[in-house]
Amino acid sequence: MTSTPRSSLSHPSVDRVAAALAEQGLTPRIVWFDDAVTTAQLAAEALGVEVGQIANSLVFTLDDEPILVLTSGAHRVDTEWLGAELGGVIRRASKETVKQATGQVIGGVAPVGHTAPVRTIVDVDLAAYDEVWAAAGHAKTVFPTTFDELVRITGGTPRPVEPKQPA
Helix, strand or coil: CCEECCCCCCCHHHHHHHHHHHHCCCCCCCEEECCCCCCHHHHHHHHCCCHHHEEEEEEEEECCEEEEEEEECCCCCCHHHHHHHHCCCEEECCHHHHHHHHCCCCCCCCCCCCCCCCEEEEEHHHHHCCCEEEECCCCCEEEEECHHHHHHHHCCEEECCCCCCCC
């Protein structure tokens, strides 16, 4: 699988993400893959980075409110624990809820460029990396960023998404 920056390619969701990044003062470098990267492992392999550097964009519902959780590809969100921490019950959102909440489809949900604001949680484990990669609105696209930038551009809340295990 190859990844090549190709500015000649366009997609409405990717264009919205690029515009949202530009509004935040960033010059987006969106990378298009030849094939969809449907897992953090595949994205990491295609980019030649650690799986923990992949910021998975997962849409859940907290009770009835859609929320976006940007989590490190190195682990899973503990929905029972995180729901209790946030004072509600977290469930995986349906593909219809994801599309309605973000204007994007599962597999390509970006941290920005949504049709309406979405409450966002940013996994603090992403802070361990100088560079992280997030989806750019399509399953074949990603862009590089940092933990601090993710928090800033999303207005997200940094927090753990799973309980910390004793050392």
